[in-house]
Amino acid sequence: MPYIKDIVKDIGNKNIIHQFSPIDHPLFINFFINHWKPSLLLLIESEIWPHIIIKSFNKKIPLILLQGRMSKKSYKKWLLVNSLSQYLYKKFSLIVSQDLTNGNRYKILGGNNVMSGINLKNGITANHMNYKEEEEIIALTNKRPILLFASIHDKIEDQAAIASHIEAKKNNADLLTIIVPRHTKMIKNLISLVDIYKLKTKIRSKKQEPDCNTEIYIADTIGELGSFMKISDICFVGGSLSRKGGHNLIEPALEKCAIIYGPDVSNHANTSEILLKENAAIVYFKAGMTEAAINSFQFVIDNYIDRKDAKSEFYLGLTYLLQKNKSLGCTYLKYADDKDFAGSKKVMEKYCN
Secondary structure, three states: OOOHHHHHHHHOOOOOOOOOOOOOOHHHHHHHHHHHOOOOEEEEOOOOOHHHHHHHHHOOOOEEEEEEOOOHHHHHHHHHOHHHHHHHHOOOOEEEEOOHHHHHHHHHOOOOOEEOOOOHHHHOOOOOOOHHHHHHHHHHHOOOOEEEEEEEOOHHHHHHHHHHHHHHHOOOOOOEEEEEEOOOOOOHHHHHHHHHOOOOEEEHHHOOOOOOOOOEEEOOOOOOHHHHHHHOOEEEEOOOOOOOOOOOOHHHHHOOOEEEEOOOOHHHHHHHHHHHHOOOEEEOOOOOOHHHHHHHHHHHHHHOOOOOOOHHHHHHHHHHHHOOOHHHHHHHHHHHHHOOOOOHHHHHHHHOO
């Protein structure tokens, strides 16, 4: 992935200057502002630096927070220092939050002028390879069915990727699974897993190309995720099983890739709600996470009553059956059957007589 200085160089506009921001210390910030004399300060996402905010405000430099977001954990911490949060967030001329949830948090923490639900990333695709490299990877995969695990974080998601490949390959022997780790240097566990299961594997950073026998392709490179989404049929979005809040759900949608993710997409909750409502994504739960699954299905049922199908009722019924709750299980399966959801009648005949 190109560094910002390379991007600026490629743009070729002499009026754009790349300069690293100094450490957020009063002495350095004062020197920095006095030297550059900015007329506007833009901060991105969760970059809240007290000294530069205070110094800019005191010098009457307008402050704008773009793409604002904060985790539930961070929000609770800010609430513990409410006087400080009120002091800082009131200094922003404008806060533009990614979604309604974050917008409400900024308002409670002191933001005066908050615009909610504007996600700048929704119109931007993930980074692609150059045209030649992308055409080469398309030719190498040769229209094989491709399962992509994008930006996966830890051993939990490593295991999910390998286990999913093994199970899915039972239905399609030609399956290729591409795994893009979030941190390119953390692939030791993946390599250990593919060795244990004796899966034919190629690693992109070693200049190894996938061939017709490759089962797992570890794409441990940066700045190419968009290309892998483009060639994939199904994309699992990482950070959602490992409790990291999930990654961008719109990027695979823009590449027309079917979307699957785990239960934790707290960084993109509103986007998730829209995708689920429109049947544009599937939530995956690990074994044993029946309570989380029930809560998720029930949320969709309660909040999106204008849905045309009964997918959530069907899977909620199955989940209750897994919990040995025949009464609720069969009740929701009956709701699904009343809407002619495929498969519900057969399950009811087997478990609800």
